[in-house]
Structure formats: structure tokens, C-alpha cells
Amino acid sequence: DQDGQGFSKEITRDFFKNVYAYMFGALAISGIIAYTAGTPEVFAKYFVNAAGTGLSPLFYVVAFAPVGLGLLIQMAYQRLSFGLLLLLFMVYSVLMGLSLSSIMLVYAGQDIAITFFVTAGAFGGMAVLGYTTQTDLTKFGSLMYMLFIGIFIAGIVNMFMQSEMMSYIIAIIGVFVFTGLTAYYMQQLKGIAQDQTLSHMDRSKLAVVGGLQLYILFVNLFLSLLRLIGGRD
Numbered sequence: 011d012q013d014g015q016g017f018s019k020e021i022t023r024d025f026f027k028n029v030y031a032y033m034f035g036a037l038a039i040s041g042i043i044a045y046t047a048g049t050p051e052v053f054a055k056y057f058v059n060a061a062g063t064g065l066s067p068l069f070y071v072v073a074f075a076p077v078g079l080g081l082l083i084q085m086a087y088q089r090l091s092f093g094l095l096l097l098l099f100m101v102y103s104v105l106m107g108l109s110l111s112s113i114m115l116v117y118a119g120q121d122i123a124i125t126f127f128v129t130a131g132a133f134g135g136m137a138v139l140g141y142t143t144q145t146d147l148t149k150f151g152s153l154m155y156m157l158f159i160g161i162f163i164a165g166i167v168n169m170f171m172q173s174e175m176m177s178y179i180i181a182i183i184g185v186f187v188f189t190g191l192t193a194y195y196m197q198q199l200k201g202i203a204q205d206q207t208l209s210h211m212d213r214s215k216l217a218v219v220g221g222l223q224l225y226i227l228f229v230n231l232f233l234s235l236l237r238l239i240g241g242r243d
Contacts, residue, residue, distance in 0.1 A: 028214070030224075043110075044107045053111070057069040072105055079101065083098050117236060126232060137196045140195065151195075151197075158187050161183050180234075184233075192224070
């Protein structure tokens with residue numbers, strides 16, 4: 011009926027408003043931290059070992075802690091309070107900002123800015139496509155997820171191999187995977203937003219989880235594109 015549809019549209023709109031607020035809030039935190047910490051002095055002080063011969067243990071903590079934290083938020087959100095979820099997401103975005111600070115030392119500021127706008131355009135287009143398409147993207151999403159795990163493992167291997175060619179291949183596949191997953195996750199979030207059986211608290215928590223998922227996709231798409239179109243400083 012008309013009232014039910016109006017109610018459904020309103021809660022869907024509120025849900026997505028929250029999802030995007032969390033996502034953009036986290037991006038802002040990460041951006042500010044990355045910009046502030048992205049100086050040779052800060053990097054040398056905290057992320058290079060005492061002997062100056064390699065990376066410090068703190069660098070690896072900052073690089074890998076977000077992976078565990080992201081999984082914790084997505085898998086344990088029902089058991090965590092809403093306040094704790096938000097706090098963990100903030101900690102996640104701070105750690106990601108520190109982790110991303112190294113790109114400030116590698117790429118020119120102009121390239122980073124251009125890539126950010128290209129990422130925003132591609133991400134926005136795929137988000138709209140995922141929201142509006144009538145095609146069920148479940149199988150497509152599963153395939154993208156398997157590819158994502160593959161490039162994640164390949165990326166870790168390449169940290170030790172340092173192969174330029176492998177890095178480019180990972181970046182090219184990454185652009186395809188992260189744009190595809192954006193459309194898939196938007197369809198999933200639309201389903202959550204329109205599910206009237208969810209309690210207000212569950213909906214609020216899932217908005218945080220949704221914000222995190224879109225944030226992760228945006229950052230990974232940005233990094234893949236930067237690898238392809240950004241000139242080294």
C-alpha cells in the first residue's frame with residue numbers, strides 16, 4: 011500500500027544517508043591523517059627501523075591491523091554495541107590513513123588528486139548501476155570476491171618479490187574487481203535497506219558495516235587506479 015511504500019522509501023533513504031555519512035567521514039579522517047603523516051620526517055621516524063636498513067615493526071602493524079579490524083567489524087557487528095562499532099571504524103580509518111601516508115612520498119599531489127576524482131566518478135557510476143539494476147548480481151559478486159582474495163594473496167607475495175609487472179597486473183585486475191564489487195555491495199545494501207523485518211538497532215549497525223564495505227572498495231579502487239595512472243614522484 012501507499013503508506014507502506016512511503017515508509018519503505020523513507021527508511022531506505024535514511025539508511026543510505028547514514029551509510030554514505032560513515033563512508034565519507036572515514037575517508038575524510040584517512041585523508042587528513044595521510045596528508046599530515048605523509049612526510050619523509052614522519053616516515054623515517056616511525057616506519058623505518060633503528061638501523062635504517064628496512065621497515066619497522068610498527069609499519070607492518072599499521073599495514074595489516076586494518077585487515078583484522080575490518081573483518082572483526084563485519085563478522086562480529088551483532089555482538090558489538092553500536093558505539094563500539096563506530097569507535098572501531100574510526101580507529102580503522104586512522105590506521106588506514108597512516109598506512110596510506112606512504113603514497114604521499116611516492117606520487118605527486120596532482121596525480122593523487124586526479125586519481126581521487128576519477129575514482130569518485132567510477133565508484134559513483136557503479137554504485138548507481140548496482141542500485142538500479144534488476145539483474146541479480148549474487149553469482150557475479152561471488153566471482154569478484156574470489157578474484158579479490160586472489161589479488162590480495164598475490165599482493166602480499168609481491169611485497170617480497172617486488173615485481174613491477176605483477177604489480178601492474180594486480181592493479182588492472184583490481185580496477186575490474188573493485189568496480190564490480192561496488193555494484194554488488196550496493197545491491198546487497200539496497201536489500202538490507204528495504205528489509206522491514208530488521209530492528210532499528212540492526213539497521214543502524216548495518217549502516218556502519220555498509221559504510222566500511224564501501225570505504226574499503228573506494229580506497230582499493232583508488233590505489234589500483236593510482237598504480238596505473240599516477241606518475242612516480
